[in-house]
Amino acid sequence: MNTLSHSARPSRASRVSRTLIALASLGVSALAASHALAQTQTIAITPSADATIYSASNGIDEAANGGGSQLFSGWTTRFGERRALLKFDLAGLIPPQATITSAQLTINVNRSIAEGNEFNLHRVTAPWNEGPSIAEGPEGNGAEPLNGDVTWNFRQYNIAPALRVPWSTPGGEFAPVASTSSNISFASTYTFGPSAQLATDVTGWLTNPASNNGWIIIADNPFFSGSAKRFASRSNAASQERPTLTITYTTCNDVDFNNDEIFPDDRDVIDFFDVLAGGACPACDSIDFNGDGVFPDDRDVTTFFNVLAGGPCE
Incomplete structure (x- = not known):
């Protein structure tokens, strides 16, 4: 002034x-x-929504865990694959004309049943609901889905079959080419990016908020049984371990x-x-x-x- x-x-x-x-x-x-x-500025935000989808579960036809404190990705030794969905709301946080120069996702793995495996981060191309379900115990088996949950087969589940909104492909709809990847092994902190494509993803969401459906974390090797990793969700009691998206951008007056x-x-x-x-x-x-x-x-x-x-x- x-x-x-x-x-x-x-x-x-x-x-x-x-x-x-x-x-x-x-x-x-x-x-x-x-x-x-x-002017260069950096912000760090936690997800506005996250959830795990389960290809199979022990005694549950459609498992969900939208409100749980943990997220999962990878293959278990007995009950199929898990994939983690994460979405970050950018509304009001970054000026519309800002130039995104860097984006990096950080997660905190707190349980692992095998050594390192590559995990890919793909941009999700269809809307999905986080949902209210909370799995019991370690949460690896998921819970019976409730209205509004996201599952392996439905991006919006409903107890009434006629009201369910399916994925076009079971396991989620996402860009075929990963935005970035990370090799994840034992319990520790891991990052995806920064990469040019992550910055492009965020730029697209800033320009067209309706296209912001977040990312999905998928194990690279579908035949690597025992690759599953568990990491803290946005609902985790340890706030410092929740997923974090760090964005660097430039602006003018x-x-x-x-x-x-x-x-x-x-x-x-x-x-x-x-x-x-x-x-x-x-x-x-x-x-x-x-x-x-x-x-x-x-x-x-x-x-x-x-x-x-x-x-x-x-």
Whole structure:
């Protein structure tokens, strides 16, 4: 915020002239691409929904565990495969025009019955419900599904068969190519990524929130019996062990530089160059538009016009 008095502000005509002179001297236009630096920020969030789906279970036809404290992925020695679903809600956490530069998923494995195996993280392509069911004991066998649970065969289960919403393919609908992978062995902390595809996934969800169906963790070797791993879910009592998505992104200041809620407009440009030249504008944003700690400089100008034209801050 610039706090000098409005009384020191030059006339509109002089500000326009100074704007044109500054534009000419810097050689930039409103449509010019920018190579400016940006403000870098990192957030870490836990899932908004997670659940395990079970291909088979001991005495349960359709097992679920949407509300449990544990998640599972891999093959058991007796009762088939487990897959873990995780979704992260980005609403209100990242500016819509932000550029995602990195994404990494961290999980905490607390039980393993075999040595290392590769696990793949795939982007889910259909909506699913977490559900309220909670499995007993170690939770590896799942529980009888309740209304709203996700299961191996249904992305939305209902006690009434006519109201069940099936997966198009049992075991979930997901992108055929994994976004990233991780080799998981014994109890410890493991990460998926960062990878370019994970950043692309998050970017897609930010641009189109309706497409955000999260990821599914699948054991790479379907014939490796005993590869199952158990890890903490978002409902786990140990909050520090819950899955965490760490996202790094870059942003610029709001293109409504003078904060008059009219943007983009000529007045934002006039006030930007007014402040750049040392004028007063108490309502305006910082002249360090790209947040690189160097100001005022040419990169603040090129970044401002790139964002004004609808481009990213990069």
